[in-house]
Amino acid sequence: MSSTPTLAQLSAEKVREEIIHTFEAGQHAYVHLSLFGIDISITKAVVFLWIGAAVTFLIMFIGSRLLKNRPGAYQVLVEEIYGFGRNSLAGQMGEEGKKFFPYTLTLFIFLLVLNLIGLIPNSYPVTASITFTLTLALLTFIITQYVGIRANGLGGYVKAFVPPGLPLKIIFVPFMFVIEWISELSKPLTLAMRLYANILAGHLLIFIFLSFILYFGTFMAAISVPMALVLYGFEIFVAVLQAYIFAILTQVYIEIALYRTEH
Amino acid sequence: MLDPTGIFDLIKTSLLFWEIITFAILLFLIIRYVYPPIRDQIQKRQAEIEGAIDEAQKTREEARELLAEYRRQIEEARGEGRRILEDARKQADAQRERTKKEAREEGDRIVQRAREEIGRERESAIREVRSEVAGMVIQASEQVLGRTVDHDEHERLVSQALDDLEAEVAGSSAGGRGTA
DSSP states (O other), X not given: OOSSOOOOOOOHHHHHHHHHHHHHHTTOEEEOOEXXXXXXXXXXXXXXXXXXHHHHHHHHHHHHHSOOSSOOHHHXXXXXXXXXXXXIISOSSOGGGGGGHHHHHHHHHHHHHHHHHTTSTTSOOGGGOHHXXXXXXXXXXXXXXXXXXXXXXXXXXXXXXXXXXXXXXXHHHHHHHHHHHHHHHHHHHHHHHHHHHHHHHHHHHHHHHHHHHHHHOGGGHHHHHHHHHHHHHHHHHHHHHHHHHHHHHHHHHHHHHHXXXXX | OOOTTSTTOTTOHHHHHHHHHHHHHHHHHXXXXXXXXXXXXXXXXXXXXXXXXXXXXXXXXXHHHXXXXXXXXXXXXXXXXXXXXXXXXXXXXXXXXXXXHHHHHHHHHHHHHHHHHHHHHXXXXXXXXXXXXXXXXXXXXXXHHTSOOOHHHHHHHHHHHHHHHHHHHHHHTTTSOOOO
């Protein structure tokens, strides 16, 4: 054995396990529950989902109970978040869209908190789970279709998927209709994949860089640790950015559906 | 569970189930209890700021009016002062003119009076000198002749001689001073 103390060099299989450990741990069920044969166990992922929701609620709730006429720093922060939702997220296409900002703003804060909590070591990045992001994206999709139909009427909304003034109507109208619906259906998919993949990739990259130490030996720390730190910093940026993208795209999709027949 | 590693966890029912419930509760709580007070607070402050701005504008308007009023008053006062000064100067000028005129008239009067006085004095002096001279001449003549002479006749002669002399003097200094 070598006299210099080094971490045990692991096999590729072991390293792989180390890398995906965080995500496997998320599946660990603390309480096994099932509802009509459907597994609704409380896993680590669910716990961190709750923590995220609780933190989101507390940040905003405490802020909303400390309101004074001369705002302190905390109140300014909460009011800025509110103002950001009202004035920056909402109203992309018209005043009518501002009605939906409570939903998108809540979504934004919730995703931001979950993204940031996921960066804490030994936590679980809930947003790096395709189930989670796809559910939210489908929720967005459902709201979008509902709003679109309610605002434009079912016939008007469906008809508006075909742009006016097409040549060779017999061929192009069904063609464009299908194309537009593919595009519409791909919206929730891309929305879900974008958030999921960004957060997952960020975490995996950090773990992979750190796992080099396990695979190649201690000297790799000189490269791996700075790289992991840089990526970690970048991940904070990505956490904010992806939460923002998810929220603003949700808002934009809803507003597009809202004004479907107007363009 | 399609993927035992949990990375591609399509579809985890437990997470899905709890996510929908959690998110619905979170949405409800936040929309119900968090946004309304913040919105009210922001609106309240906005209203207050607008009120303050309106108030400030009104105050400024009032101040401007007040300033204009004061300026006008000052202008008026200044005009008044100028007018008073003008009047006073005019009065003083008039007074001075009057005083000057009076003084000049007074002086003229005094000079006139003095001249008249002088004239009178001279007349009387001449008369006195004449009678003196006539007396002296008569006396001298009496002494020379050794007898009394007709006084009246004498005096007439002397008087005529003096008149001639006077006329001669006046003729030699013609254009000089006039006789009083």
